[in-house]
Amino acid sequence: MNVQSKIAIRHSTCPHDCPSACGLDIEVIDGRSIGRVRGSKQQTYTAGVVCAKVARYAERIHHPERLMYPMRRTGPKGSGQFARITWDEALDEIAARFDEAERDFGAESVWPYYYAGTMGLVMRDGLNRLTHEKKYSRFYGTICSTIAWAGFAAGTGKIAGVDPREMVKSDLIVIWGTNPVSTQVNVMTHATKARKERGAKIAAIDIYDNDTMKQADIKILLRPGTDGAFACGVMHVLFRDGFADRAYLEKFTDASPELEAHLATRTPEWASNICGVPAAEIEAFAHLIGNTPRSFFRLGYGFTRSRNGAAQMHAALCIPAVTGAWQHEGGGAFFNNGAIWKFDKTLIEGLDAIDPKVRRLDQSRIGRILTGDADALQNGPPVKAMLIQNTNPITVAPEQALVRQGFMRDDLFVAVHEQFMTETAMMADLVLPATMFMEHDDLYYGGGHQHISVGAKLIDAPEECRSNHAVLQGLAARLGATHRGFAMTSREIIDETLRSSGRGGIDELETDIWRDLQPDFRASHYLDGFAHADGKFHFKADWANVPLANAGLMGAWEDMPSFPDHWAVIEAIDEAHPFRLATSPSRSFLNTSFNETPSSQAREGAPTVMIHPVDAADHGIADGDAVMLGNPRGETTLTARVFDGVRRGVLIAESIFPNKSHLGGRGINMLTGGEAVAPYGGAAFHDNKVWVKKA
């Protein structure tokens, strides 16, 4: 007898590391499993659209290879040999190893490590509560956004901007340093609506002819790391040809005769020599900007992957300040809404237990840290024990050769709490099975929009999977960590966090489903002044004092140009390394999330590297050939894709594939560097010199 399944539509928010944080309508079948996932039409940013990988989330959450039980390593590190153990055995062992490290080397020898595999505040950031309570080494998260955030905040004074839904009121949408067709599809929803409804033009500025550029009306193809030069060339024309809004500059910015004199030397020809865009194209683009008051600059995370990324973001951001586009509906700029949430994270992160004397170790320098680099360790004790949640550093972190070497250390104890047997989990001493977002309660915000929401538990987790919070509760009890947050449920933590943030309680937010926190028009457009103390937009960046939480100045910050400019610190090619490589994000993977789903695997295939036809011919490389890429940091092997949508001398390897997908098992991050990027740290994933040869 056929029994009809009961399908209920429940709401949630996509937890993945993507600015869209889409509002979701999820089919829950018989209260036990999920079916189709759709974008909420009710949530006005998502507007009914989600990416393909999350629409098929059933294949991820019900994947046969999900981790189901705690396991202990039984063979050599990395061998993949594990045996099932109980949760009590696992938690007892972690606690014993953490206590042992603390006894022998001090509390700072324990380094809890996490990142944005979930963006839910309770599950992502709760590990900090244990860190702070126990005085373990603190975690400085730099891998994703620090570089670009510094550049944006240097100009505006904070990370916030024009409502991205206002793109529908724009006449020109400049999508710069992001490929939203692949990585944040909702940007295109609003941009294409503007094109359809008011004939707006879409301009894409990027380093290869990606899926967004293919849909754009205007395409600007830059050499990697030269956005600042292009921006200066554009501003030169804007000032020279009378498009600068003098009244706006006077009232809202720190523009000075020195700025103009500086930009007068940054001619389109000067810019063209650096960025590769013909001077006539720079002139034409500047005139388009100058003639289009409602120009919306949607700036992206591409800026944050370059050694000069902060200066480049700042330079791009300066353009709408020259024209005064900020004054107009549909004009101005947006990158991220980090400053609008104002969550009180004391309870979630245990901020009341912080000891500022405890060192903060830089996430991006994990390879150096685990291999004993004294500078990266800040001359403190070695790291001897780790718990890792929501991230896969063996595949995603730079300097992969060092990261692997570190994880191979016999004297390093590592527990990994994960959803799948990632390559980091494979190297662990203990592996713990983790819940997915529909199996626990959490609180979400959208970096790329303005909504907050509660994502409630919708179905039971399979077998013995536990949430991050539950694991922390189990460890806290064993480690004598007494912060009151460990005695609370996730819902209680969400409720108190919302209340102490002035947002009502969890019940009210669940009633709202998605709450829109976009500041009003005047605030979003900075019409009552920018967020610096003087109320001005800063063309002259004060890099030592950017209003942004940080762990101190890093890298060659003293050499940064204060006026918008091309800062020539990118990893320049040389005779032995004649190509520049960028590791741009693929459409169907999200870092290494979705590496395991059949539809993502089928769409992405094997790791490829795009190479210009002339370069390919010069090197005797044909489409489909296996090719090796290398530099002083390491080597990797991919399949050549001969493509005229990249510039000569540029290679693009859309990422991130598992290391094991590469012939030889060495991943793309063998080639990326881990030195701290100015001014406050970060990793330059798109900024690599390499050689290439047929494998």
Ligand code: SF4
């Ligand atoms: S576009 Fe981003 S936020 Fe939206 S469903 Fe896909 S991964 Fe999640």
